[in-house]
Every structure is written in C-alpha cells, then in structure tokens.
Amino acid sequence: MTVSRVINHPEQVTAELRDLVHEAMAALQYRPNSAAKALANNRTNVVKVVILEDVGVTEPYYMNLLFGIAKGLDKEQYALQLVTDRSHIDKGNPDGYIVTGARNSDIALLDKLQDPVVIFGENRYGYDFIDTDNKLGIQKATEFALAKHYQSLIFIGIDVKEPFEYSREAGYINTLQKNKMLPRIHRMGNHSHLSQSFINEHWHEFARNTVFICASDRLAVGVVRGILQNGGQIPNDFGVIGFDGVFLDQVSNPQITTIRQPVQQLGELLARMLLQKIAQSGAQQGELMVTPELLVRGTTRA
Template sequence: MVTLSDVAKEANVSKMTVSRVINHPEQVTKELRSLVEKAMKTLHYSPNSAARALAKNRTNVVKFIILENIDTTEPYYMNLLFGITQGLNRHQYALQLLTSVDEITKGNADGYIITGARSSDSEWLDKLDKPFVLFGENRYGYDYVDTDNKIGEQIATQYALNKNYQSIIFIGINEKEAFEYSREAGYINTLQSHNKVPKIFRLPNHSHSAQHFIDEHWKEFAHNTCFICASDRLATGVVRAIIAKGGEIPKDFGVIGFDGIFLDQVSHPKLTTVKQPIIKLGELLSDMLLQKISQSGAQQGELLIEPTLIKRDTTRN
C-alpha cells in the first residue's frame, strides 16, 4: 500500500508538505502542489477520506432533515434524496436521514440540509451551530435552493391562455409559505397582464380535498375552464372529479399540475404538469452546503432553477 512517506519521497518534499497539499491546498504554492499531485498520480495514491476529515476536524457526515409527513410526499422525497446522495458521494460525504427536529443535535455532523421548514421553524433554525441550507423558498434570509415557483406558474398560465381556455382558475395549497405565494404570484401576474381577473381557491394538499371541492362546486364551473393547480396531488383530484361529473378533458376542461414526480404519469388521462428537476435540485443542495462548510459558514444566498412544462392529455393540443 502506498503511504504518505512514499509520495513525499517521490516528490522530494516533506511529509508535512504532502499533508498540506491534501488537507490545506490553499497554504501551498502552485509549484509544490503540482509536484505532489504528480507524485500521487504516478504512485496511484488516493488520500484516505476519513484521515482527511480528521485532519480538518470534520466528520464527513451531513444530516438531511425532512419536516413533513413522508407518507404523503413520496416518491417526491425519494428523488430528492437520490440527488442529495449523488452530490455528497462525489466528495466522500455520508448522509444521515432524520425525520425529527429532536434528533438534529444527537451525534456529530458537519452541516444540515433541511426540507419542509415553515415560518414557525425559524426560532430553532436560528440556534443551529452548524452550517445549513434549506430546500424551499423562505423570506428569512436563510440560504436555499428551489424551483422557480413563480416562473413555473407563469409558464402554466400562459399555456392555458394560448390554448384558448376562457376561464383560468388557480387551486392552491392552504399554506402561508413563500413557495405558495410565488406560485400564486406567477398565476396572478400572467392573468393580469392579459386583463383577466384571477380566481384562487386554497385547499389542503390532498387529492381527495380537490376532488371533494370540485364535486361540491361543480355547477359554478363553466365549460372552457382550465384549472392551474399548485401540486400534482391537487390536480389528480380535480381530474377525477371532472370525469366523475361527466366533464370532457381536455375539450371542455383543462388541468395543469405542478411537480412532475410519478403522479402525473399514473393519472388517467396523463397530466400536463410543471416539472421540477428534483434530482438536480438535490445535487445543488449538496453542492451549496459543502461549499458553505468549506467557507466556514459563509452566506450562500438563493438558487432558483427554472422548471419545464410537460404537455400531456389534460390540456388541448
């Protein structure tokens, strides 16, 4: 097995210099770094990730905290988890999955990725002593990665207008959170730019809630209406209700969801939806957190990724 001493001998430098190149490259000149890296390549030497972590006083562990009911959000979080893991694996970091705030301070970690945080969580978030980033927009100045929710619903609403639906209704999630406000803003701004009056209903994020709502208010919805929904869960409930009432999709009624993770494909007819790049978002969360850790907790800001509209059978061709 090739050792640190072997690399030092090959590069004609001290073991301390090799260690610095591996653990603190910013402290070594470009020339010395080049010499050591060449020797490592020649000898096929790979630094031990555990040893490097120890040298930097790190654990090489990131905790991922889900603050929502996983039973009602899968496979959404499975895709996010896959993306986060891919990002961490590139840097030899391990992932620990938590589902309770009480578990955060148990054991050691270099930082946290947190999803499902709400306004009421700001009090304990402010007390965390390790770097963290959020998945999801927030208005409290925390670093985050998310889909550009506003742009997503702008695209969806404009598409409904282009397909000549005369009435365009927004079915939102009854959460007073930044992501929902942004989705509503995308819908409202687009309609108002066409001199149309917005109409918004907010429901719990469950398909049966949307199905019950449409069933109860069916007589209020004229033909040539498109429902812009803040989630695929709501959209699938709207679709079921319209079909049960004898409405024709997409001729008389259109439905557009938001997420594009599994439910849009099992819906019948298949759902037109705003697709979030969840796996990519997971990778970006990992990248942002690891950069924040390497920069001693420096602020990273926000990163919004534009989603895409997937056109399927619940809207006109």
C-alpha cells in the same frame, strides 16, 4: 508535506513537482484518506438531511430529492444522515444541515442550530436556500392555458401561508392581470380527495372551456378524477395543469400536463451549496432559483 501541498494546494507547487508526485501516487496506488483529512480539519464528513413534514404524503418526491443530495455529497465523500424526528435534529455532531419542509413555525428550531444550514424552499428569514422558481413556473402554466384559448382559468392552491405558495399564486395573478382577467383562487389541503370533493361540490359552477391550474400534481389528480366523475371531457372542454412532475403526473389517466421541478438537480445543488458553506466556515451563500419546465400531456390541448 509536499504530497499534501500537491493534493490540497496545487497552486503552491511547480508543474514539474506536481507531475512527479502524481506519478508516484499512481505507481503506489495512493488515495487520500478522507477520514484522516476530516479528523485533521475537526470535521465528521456527515451532513444531516432534515425533513420537517410527512414523508409518507410526498414519498416519490423525496426519493428523487434524497438521491440528488446523496449524489452531490458523495462527490466530496460526505455521508448523509436522514432525520425525520425533529427531536433528533441537534443530536450528534454533523458538519451541516440541509433542511426541507420547514414552515414558519420551525424557524425558532433552526435558529438554535450551531452548524451551517441550507434550506430547500423559499424562505424570508435570511437562510441560504435553493428552490424552483415557483412564480415563473405558474406563470408558464397560465400563459400556456391562455395560448390554448381556455376562457376561464381557476387556480387550485394549497392552504398554507408559506412563500412557495405565495409565489405560485403570484405567477397566476400577475399573468391574469396583464391580460385584464380576474383571478379565481380556491385553497385546500394538499390531498387529492379534497380537490376531487371540491369539483364534485361545485361542478354546476364550472362552464366548459375552463382550465384548472393546480399548485401540486396531487391536487391536479383529484381535479381530473372529479371532472371525469361528472362526465366532463378532458382536454377539450376542461383542462388541468399540475406542479411537480415527479411521479403522480405520469400515473394519472390521462397523464397530467405539469410544471416539472428538476428535483434530483435541486438535491445536487443543495449539497454543493452546503459543502461550499462548510468549506467557507459558514459564510453566507445567498439564494438560487432554478427554472422549471412545462411538460404538455393529456390533460390540456396540445
């Protein structure tokens, strides 16, 4: 009992007693048994990470996110169980869930879960969440484009009715309104071949000194290809700015100026929030918006 108090509630024992127990633990090479502790607390030390979208489309992004989550869980000796089949979400007995890729249509599914849930991504249904500050990120991109004296700023958005997309568009619209400029928004599926086709089909409409501010690096890659295919000069005549900064921005030629999300850090923060929620018997944790970073590369004027 004394050892248990020293390990779990050190504030309840004297400094002298803590020192004696720590010395004995070091001499005996004692380590707390996490499995036994979990059993005593009626827990499994397993967290389900649920991905509710096509992993194949965004694989580099999710590799970084999962690494961050695993790192955060490992600090408390929790195991990660990856779930990509929504029919398997409520099977087993995890201590909690980290859910990413959720859309409005998934909320009914999440409402059925009995254990603590933390969402990766803005939501308006009362779930605790962590996300990049999407609005601020695009605001930074738009302000940068104006500072580099591009005269026409076009937003290439993702055709989804989701909070993250609304926030990114709001960052663009609000910044233009402050500068008394009219927004131009075009939305499409999040695929590079769609944005490339869009540029090809509308090429005659784009004057020189135009910058395309894209809701993802994937869209930005297609825009770059379309501009080059039509003989446009990047970055002097046309600029391109993406959003994510995980992988595609670096393999593009030229490399893409982008808003970088700290994805591994976001994963660690998700793990920390969920473990805190589990420890507090499901208490509400609120929301956390993380500031993204503007990375200036070859698709905009330096």
